[in-house]
Amino acid sequence: MPEKLENFSRLCIHTITTKPWTLEECVRGYEAAGVSGITVWRQVLEPYESVSEAGQQLQDSGLEVVSLCRGGFFPAETAGGRRKAIDDNRRAIEESHAIGSPLIVLVCGAVPGIPLGEAREQIADGIAAVLPEAQAAGVRLSIEPLHPMYADSRSAVNTLRQANDIVEKLDHPNLGATVDVYHLWWDPDLESEIGRAGSKIFSFHVCDWRTPTRDLLNDRGLMGEGCIDIRQIRDWVETAGFDGFVEVEIFSNEYWATDPAEFVEKIKKAYLEHC
Amino acid sequence: MPEKLENFSRLCIHTITTKPWTLEECVRGYEAAGVSGITVWRQVLEPYESVSEAGQQLQDSGLEVVSLCRGGFFPAETAGGRRKAIDDNRRAIEESHAIGSPLIVLVCGAVPGIPLGEAREQIADGIAAVLPEAQAAGVRLSIEPLHPMYADSRSAVNTLRQANDIVEKLDHPNLGATVDVYHLWWDPDLESEIGRAGSKIFSFHVCDWRTPTRDLLNDRGLMGEGCIDIRQIRDWVETAGFDGFVEVEIFSNEYWATDPAEFVEKIKKAYLEHC
Numbered sequence: 001m002p003e004k005l006e007n008f009s010r011l012c013i014h015t016i017t018t019k020p021w022t023l024e025e026c027v028r029g030y031e032a033a034g035v036s037g038i039t040v041w042r043q044v045l046e047p048y049e050s051v052s053e054a055g056q057q058l059q060d061s062g063l064e065v066v067s068l069c070r071g072g073f074f075p076a077e078t079a080g081g082r083r084k085a086i087d088d089n090r091r092a093i094e095e096s097h098a099i100g101s102p103l104i105v106l107v108c109g110a111v112p113g114i115p116l117g118e119a120r121e122q123i124a125d126g127i128a129a130v131l132p133e134a135q136a137a138g139v140r141l142s143i144e145p146l147h148p149m150y151a152d153s154r155s156a157v158n159t160l161r162q163a164n165d166i167v168e169k170l171d172h173p174n175l176g177a178t179v180d181v182y183h184l185w186w187d188p189d190l191e192s193e194i195g196r197a198g199s200k201i202f203s204f205h206v207c208d209w210r211t212p213t214r215d216l217l218n219d220r221g222l223m224g225e226g227c228i229d230i231r232q233i234r235d236w237v238e239t240a241g242f243d244g245f246v247e248v249e250i251f252s253n254e255y256w257a258t259d260p261a262e263f264v265e266k267i268k269k270a271y272l273e274h275c
Numbered sequence: 276m277p278e279k280l281e282n283f284s285r286l287c288i289h290t291i292t293t294k295p296w297t298l299e300e301c302v303r304g305y306e307a308a309g310v311s312g313i314t315v316w317r318q319v320l321e322p323y324e325s326v327s328e329a330g331q332q333l334q335d336s337g338l339e340v341v342s343l344c345r346g347g348f349f350p351a352e353t354a355g356g357r358r359k360a361i362d363d364n365r366r367a368i369e370e371s372h373a374i375g376s377p378l379i380v381l382v383c384g385a386v387p388g389i390p391l392g393e394a395r396e397q398i399a400d401g402i403a404a405v406l407p408e409a410q411a412a413g414v415r416l417s418i419e420p421l422h423p424m425y426a427d428s429r430s431a432v433n434t435l436r437q438a439n440d441i442v443e444k445l446d447h448p449n450l451g452a453t454v455d456v457y458h459l460w461w462d463p464d465l466e467s468e469i470g471r472a473g474s475k476i477f478s479f480h481v482c483d484w485r486t487p488t489r490d491l492l493n494d495r496g497l498m499g500e501g502c503i504d505i506r507q508i509r510d511w512v513e514t515a516g517f518d519g520f521v522e523v524e525i526f527s528n529e530y531w532a533t534d535p536a537e538f539v540e541k542i543k544k545a546y547l548e549h550c
Contacts, residue, residue, distance in 0.1 A: 116463070148423045149422065149424040151460075151461035152484055152488070153487070158461055158463075186423040186426035187423075188391070188437060211427045212491070213427070214491075216424075216487070216491060229390065
């Protein structure tokens, strides 16, 4: 088991975690708290006339931009819908480049009427279509398998094994996978699939699974509030060679109703104790 | 793909599906509607001084008792807790025998503090402990893998593969598995694991996955209201040799607030159209 984390040099926070804050408030708030990295959700870029303005703000800060959330959502009923999705991923690559983010996290998508097998093929096709542009922009793409409770409408990729299968099939230096403990903690094959992914683990997300979970989307717990053995999973990804940021991504109606600056302090405490 | 079901000779309803009804009301209501089978949840037995009284009522009806729900919940923090769970499963075997049910469905259990690997061992140990009594009583036990969103507190067995692993390990004529489309539809290995289970598929449960799902427990859809290809999965279990009841098990705050007799008619319609 790895040592506890003793400082915040690998702590990254997702802007969605402090949802009430604008990007500027996130940057100031994280910096003031000694957080090292930031993962930018596209929503916080919307108020800017030009994304490079947001990029300048990020470059002027002491924060490292870890990733952009999120690309993906490739499956669609029609060829037109799938083209639209690919175009949106092209925009995400431009945005990622403009804000100095080396990585885009892909929530691959699913559509209730489309069989999962077909959706998975459309996902692989969509990723293949945008990989050359990602490479040209110096941006990596990371498939984030989502919990099976999101297989209806958010992602047809629900285990790390499925993500690894796509990564191996497309076999491209700019394509890897994200391990998010919330989505994957239950999987009996998690340790072996993390080993299989190896250097293809491009990012690592943490939070916790609450009992009871009162909402399918927005009731994630702070690390330590739930049943996930986060340090065990960090051990597995580090044994596989990962040494990047530990990214705190918490969707929580409960925490979003509290003061973000206080929440960041709670995150720091939980990070040292439970990650 | 199998033919549509053309009559109700294989239609079974779980008493929990018509939760507002007592057992007596379920029996009368299902009979009046031409339903053929009933799966009895233990809650509806509680009002009876003696379970055999309920058994008599069931035997006097034209309904076939398909199974008793539910045994299981084996993992516990202490040896005493695990003994208590085993005792409860012994009572379930007695009850099953007393009401003429040939099968008990096992929701295997999970406890937030117990690592899933340990919980799985405790589950196998608990099942092994009660199998001789089940056999003596002429009752079969069926492991129902639960959706991974219940891995925290309801079941550490979350895929059919895991259920098959336990069934093969214990290798006992009275032990098999239940395929519930709600829990398993997302699994890319479902078809192959159904083939692997073969004659060990002891029962088959249907409902549907709604988008959005508004509650983790009690927002299941009527067949056809969601994204599950139920007929495809029925094809797989029948190809594997299963020819038993198609059991409708719907937990739904929405439907529980409506008239159960009308709900049973909706179920019959959905059964013919979507199963």
